[in-house]
């Protein structure tokens with residue numbers, strides 16, 4: 001019902017605008033880092049892909065070894081830590097396998113229901129020291145450019161394969 005003070009000569013008050021529907025209201029993406037492990041950073045010809053053992057949805061699928069960046073870490077620090085934890089070796093980090101459509105070269109991993117809000121940065125990296133598979137992985141395999149699709153990758157990694165293939169000298 002209209003009150004006395006809201007006479008027909010005065011337009012109804014305009015509702016206060018709500019929060020702007022921009023990205024500032026969305027949580028910042030969580031960053032994952034991965035290593036495309038190669039023997040030669042300058043002229044790589046094969047990459048060491050690893051087969052995950054968990055969680056259930058990822059069990060048996062292939063990936064770049066790595067993991068989530070922890071608060072206070074730079075992405076490169078996180079990559080050194082993750083590779084040391086997962087494979088027991090050190091790495092020299094080379095060039096990024098960058099997403100050309102993203103300012104920081106990261107890839108959106110949020111395909112399907114499992115990786116909401118995750119983005120991943122991937123670098124070529126040369127391992128040194130002995131590589132030992134831990135509980136995170138079932139297997140590891142060196143793949144040439146022509147062999148990249150011989151394994152089933154995590155869904156979010158499939159978009160990265162053309163950039164990896166080119167880095168390995170494939171078409």
Ligand SMILES: Nc1nc2c([nH]c(=O)n2[C@H]2C[C@H](O)[C@@H](COP(=O)(O)OP(=O)(O)OP(=O)(O)O)O2)c(=O)[nH]1
Nearest residue numbers: 032034063064065066067068109115118154156157
């Ligand atoms: N490490 C890695 N994770 C990937 C790749 N592709 C992809 O979609 N992911 C997803 C799987 C996971 O949801 C997430 C990484 O989580 P993670 O379990 O490896 O990370 P983390 O070692 O820090 O483990 P946690 O502390 O969360 O248990 O990113 C990839 O190539 N490498």
